[in-house]
Amino acid sequence: MQTVLSIAVDALAYGMVLFVISIGLSVTMGLMRVVNLAHGAFAMIGGYIASYAARDLGVGYGVAVLIAVFGTILIAIPIERLLYRRIYGAPELTQVLMTIGITFCIIGIANFVFGPTLKTIPLPPELQGSINLGFRAVATHRLFAILCGLVVAGALWYLIEKTAFGVKLRASVDNAAMAAALGVRTQIVYAVSFAIAIGLAAFGGVVGAELLPVEPYYALRYMVTFLVVVSIGGAGSIPGALLACLLLGGIDTTGRYLMPEFGEFFFYLAVIAIVCVFPRGLAGRAK
Amino acid sequence: MTSILEVCNLKKAFGGLAVTNNVSLSLNPGDRVALIGPNGAGKTTFVNLVTGNLRPDSGMVRLGGETITGLNPMRRVRKGLVRSFQVTRLFQDMTPAEHVALAILQRDGRSTQMLGHFSHMPDVTAETGELLSKLGLHDFASSKVSRIAYGQQRLLEIAIALALRPKVLLLDEPAAGVPQSDTGRIEQALAELPADLAVLMIEHDMDLVFRFARRVIVLAAGEIIFDGSPAEVTKDARVREAYLGSYAYVSSVA
Amino acid sequence: MAALMNENAIAGKPARVRLAGSDLLGVAIVIAAAIAGYFLFPNNLALLTRIISIALLVLSLDLVTGYCGVATLGHAALYGAGAYAAGMAAVHFGITDPLAMMAVGILAGTAAGLLSGVIVLRAHGLPQLVLSIAIVHLFHEAANKASSWTGGSDGLASIAPDPLLGLFEFDLWSRTAYVFGVVLLLVVLIVLRLVVRSPFGMLCRGIKEDPIRIRAMGASVHGTIMRMYAISGAVAGVGGALNAISTQVVGLDSLSFTLSAEALVMLVLGGTGSLYGALIGTVSFLWFEDIVSAANPFHWLTIVGALLILVVLFAPRGLYGTASAFLERRQEARR
Numbered sequence: 042m043q044t045v046l047s048i049a050v051d052a053l054a055y056g057m058v059l060f061v062i063s064i065g066l067s068v069t070m071g072l073m074r075v076v077n078l079a080h081g082a083f084a085m086i087g088g089y090i091a092s093y094a095a096r097d098l099g100v101g102y103g104v105a106v107l108i109a110v111f112g113t114i115l116i117a118i119p120i121e122r123l124l125y126r127r128i129y130g131a132p133e134l135t136q137v138l139m140t141i142g143i144t145f146c147i148i149g150i151a152n153f154v155f156g157p158t159l160k161t162i163p164l165p166p167e168l169q170g171s172i173n174l175g176f177r178a179v180a181t182h183r184l185f186a187i188l189c190g191l192v193v194a195g196a197l198w199y200l201i202e203k204t205a206f207g208v209k210l211r212a213s214v215d216n217a218a219m220a221a222a223l224g225v226r227t228q229i230v231y232a233v234s235f236a237i238a239i240g241l242a243a244f245g246g247v248v249g250a251e252l253l254p255v256e257p258y259y260a261l262r263y264m265v266t267f268l269v270v271v272s273i274g275g276a277g278s279i280p281g282a283l284l285a286c287l288l289l290g291g292i293d294t295t296g297r298y299l300m301p302e303f304g305e306f307f308f309y310l311a312v313i314a315i316v317c318v319f320p321r322g323l324a325g326r327a328k
Numbered sequence: 329m330t331s332i333l334e335v336c337n338l339k340k341a342f343g344g345l346a347v348t349n350n351v352s353l354s355l356n357p358g359d360r361v362a363l364i365g366p367n368g369a370g371k372t373t374f375v376n377l378v379t380g381n382l383r384p385d386s387g388m389v390r391l392g393g394e395t396i397t398g399l400n401p402m403r404r405v406r407k408g409l410v411r412s413f414q415v416t417r418l419f420q421d422m423t424p425a426e427h428v429a430l431a432i433l434q435r436d437g438r439s440t441q442m443l444g445h446f447s448h449m450p451d452v453t454a455e456t457g458e459l460l461s462k463l464g465l466h467d468f469a470s471s472k473v474s475r476i477a478y479g480q481q482r483l484l485e486i487a488i489a490l491a492l493r494p495k496v497l498l499l500d501e502p503a504a505g506v507p508q509s510d511t512g513r514i515e516q517a518l519a520e521l522p523a524d525l526a527v528l529m530i531e532h533d534m535d536l537v538f539r540f541a542r543r544v545i546v547l548a549a550g551e552i553i554f555d556g557s558p559a560e561v562t563k564d565a566r567v568r569e570a571y572l573g574s575y576a577y578v579s580s581v582a
Numbered sequence: 583m584a585a586l587m588n589e590n591a592i593a594g595k596p597a598r599v600r601l602a603g604s605d606l607l608g609v610a611i612v613i614a615a616a617i618a619g620y621f622l623f624p625n626n627l628a629l630l631t632r633i634i635s636i637a638l639l640v641l642s643l644d645l646v647t648g649y650c651g652v653a654t655l656g657h658a659a660l661y662g663a664g665a666y667a668a669g670m671a672a673v674h675f676g677i678t679d680p681l682a683m684m685a686v687g688i689l690a691g692t693a694a695g696l697l698s699g700v701i702v703l704r705a706h707g708l709p710q711l712v713l714s715i716a717i718v719h720l721f722h723e724a725a726n727k728a729s730s731w732t733g734g735s736d737g738l739a740s741i742a743p744d745p746l747l748g749l750f751e752f753d754l755w756s757r758t759a760y761v762f763g764v765v766l767l768l769v770v771l772i773v774l775r776l777v778v779r780s781p782f783g784m785l786c787r788g789i790k791e792d793p794i795r796i797r798a799m800g801a802s803v804h805g806t807i808m809r810m811y812a813i814s815g816a817v818a819g820v821g822g823a824l825n826a827i828s829t830q831v832v833g834l835d836s837l838s839f840t841l842s843a844e845a846l847v848m849l850v851l852g853g854t855g856s857l858y859g860a861l862i863g864t865v866s867f868l869w870f871e872d873i874v875s876a877a878n879p880f881h882w883l884t885i886v887g888a889l890l891i892l893v894v895l896f897a898p899r900g901l902y903g904t905a906s907a908f909l910e911r912r913q914e915a916r917r
Contacts, residue, residue: 149884153881272712309716405798434801439801
């Protein structure tokens with residue numbers, strides 16, 4: 042029983058980190074129909090910036106998170122302008138190649154600037170200890186990650202369902218040409234969504250650094266994981282992404298607990314099985 | 329005469345809305361039938377049910393006496409139920425000769441052959457040349473499809489369909505998008521279709537319908553409201569109502 | 583009108599002859615390049631053999647991506663399956679005859695190709711891509727964990743192939759391996775040339791452009807791509823087995839995502855949908871890699887990334903595709 046609960050807490054924390062990072066990918070994929078393999082690279086950039094800010098500049102954790110989120114968005118803007126703009130609406134293979142190219146470049150540059158070693162982001166004392174939940178002491182950081190996931194999910198839900206921007210966003214996802222004809226400035230909707238997506242990726246990269254350690258090959262190592270979330274959850278669907286993250290978090294964590302030797306093997310096997318059974322995603326409308 | 333295509337009580341609903349409601353019709357070899365109806369009448373759904381791209385909720389489709397309701401589109405094509413597309417679906421980098429040759433090879437079950445080139449198969453080149461000449465495409469046989477005019481692409485669609493030697497041919501607006509100056513050639517091609525072939529044409533252009541069809545079927549709100557000769561169709565009250573709505577009454581009152 | 587028809591009939595003939603002629607020319611150029619390589623770089627034959635081995639992987643990828651339009655980032659699974667099967671046959675089962683090892687590699691590659699095909703064709707678009715990546719990771723993990731069979735992360739070493747045909751030892755300078763590789767490449771190239779020009783090849787090109795049209799002709803899209811996957815697996819298997827025989831070790835990198843992605847880069851660099859494009863892409867990429875990584879291995883990944891972005895932006899048809907389109911246009915202008 043204790044093991045089951047431990048797995049559940051870890052799976053939940055892992056799933057929530059996945060959610061924070063991948064939800065931006067899901068939204069942009071639903072909106073702009075871009076297969077963006079470089080999404081994880083932006084999470085990695087966030088991790089690096091936070092690590093640099095916290096360790097070399099000595100700023101506090103909260104400030105480091107803010108610097109990471111806005112720094113990553115700043116880096117992403119010229120990339121979006123110069124490169125992504127050219128592949129909206131292009132064939133899938135072109136998008137794959139361009140975004141893999143971007144991923145490789147970012148990995149190479151990160152490797153050059155920060156070196157091949159693992160980077161840590163020192164946690165503030167409040168997040169370091171553990172909290173006793175009765176059945177087990179749980180690392181405060183895990184609870185913090187879960188909380189972040191819930192807050193992001195709630196905020197996104199509010200943004201999309203309850204605000205004027207959300208209406209424009211949903212209209213653009215549904216039918217961009219029609220939305221444009223109705224006076225929605227889709228270019229701006231795209232740009233803002235892209236910025237939010239990148240900011241969330243960076244946020245997830247920082248908050249999840251304890252679970253997904255920051256190193257140059259981060260962008261390749263977790264590429265499939267983030268893409269799986271979108272293809273299982275269905276592009277553009279928040280509940281779908283949440284469900285997919287919890288499912289994957291559960292599978293991955295259970296694998297690591299029960300069969301630490303073969304964890305990854307079973308993870309990929311499960312991915313193949315799930316995608317084969319639900320080729321259109323759990324929500325059933327992924328393209 | 330025994331019918332070649334038989335559709336019995338075909339029904340299909342999307343979320344409670346009956347898009348095809350209890351449609352029955354039959355086609356005999358040599359029939360020239362036009363299927364018309366106002367926008368949203370369910371023509372496309374009906375075609376997709378017949379070709380197998382959609383599964384009906386109930387009802388049956390028979391080809392040459394054999395039930396094909398459970399077959400996928402590919403198998404229906406192999407049995408002789410061939411369609412053309414409303415918007416041309418051609419391979420931009422291939423030539424008309426290649427398109428027709430591929431269709432002939434596929435019909436003969438030779439399209440998965442991994443050796444040889446169709447230009448070295450005398451029977452295939454002969455039949456390809458004959459079909460292309462018949463449709464006036466011989467001069468463009470070796471140009472890429474992306475370089476030939478849209479009217480010629482429409483003719484190539486018909487050539488491909490004929491190369492499959494169909495028993496029943498569903499033509500989806502064969503003249504759609506073609507400039508007025510080129511429709512003559514397409515009409516000629518339609519007039520020269522094999523005499524024993526059963527043709528069901530979906531068309532909006534009433535001039536073409538009257539010149540081509542010997543029988544007209546009108547579909548409205550998923551149901552057949554008229555099945556008869558072209559001469560009678562314009563006089564039918566239900567057809568007038570379906571197309572003109574309440575204006576029909578206004579004009580009849582006035 | 584009649585005159586026009588005549589002219590066309592005449593113009594049609596030489597075009598066909600020219601096509602066959604260009605095939606012979608292509609094979610002749612490959613042979614000439616191979617001989618030149620042998621004499622110009624006698625100390626680098628190991629590298630040249632590696633290029634041939636990878637070229638077979640890229641050709642194999644071209645069959646499914648360039649000819650059938652299936653985007654995959656997991657094609658190294660087929661190559662690695664061939665390499666490990668040939669290697670394990672030698673180490674664990676004493677099958678050390680190079681031709682027998684090659685046969686084992688081809689069988690394993692074909693099997694891996696069929697398995698990949700069955701899985702990858704379950705989905706379309708992004709899920710399809712995810713499946714392909716998951717497959718290569720799965721193969722990689724399996725090889726990593728079954729270390730008693732595969733040597734795990736240390737690689738499968740001490741593969742000792744017999745002399746080729748009982749006559750030619752695999753020497754330190756890779757002379758035998760190189761000649762063996764060139765012959766294999768030529769055989770594969772000629773066979774593939776026939777396949778892509780055949781009715782089957784035409785069907786595949788049709789599927790790439792419009793699968794719905796192909797179905798409306800009554801042909802099976804799924805069945806056709808599966809056949810191509812089997813052929814592709816066999817070709818990748820040849821490449822993998824050649825790698826195992828010539829280097830006498832098989833490492834986990836032969837089953838990696840990176841190799842899959844690099845193969846795609848090479849293919850796109852050369853130009854998809856043409857066999858010579860695949861060859862040109864592989865040679866230029868690996869030659870470039872050799873120079874750059876000798877100068878500065880640290881920047882290699884950055885440069886590959888930049889190269890990829892440049893190709894997508896400025897030469898989306900690749901080196902061969904751009905060049906042949908240019909020549910075609912000039913020929914037309916002259917006419």
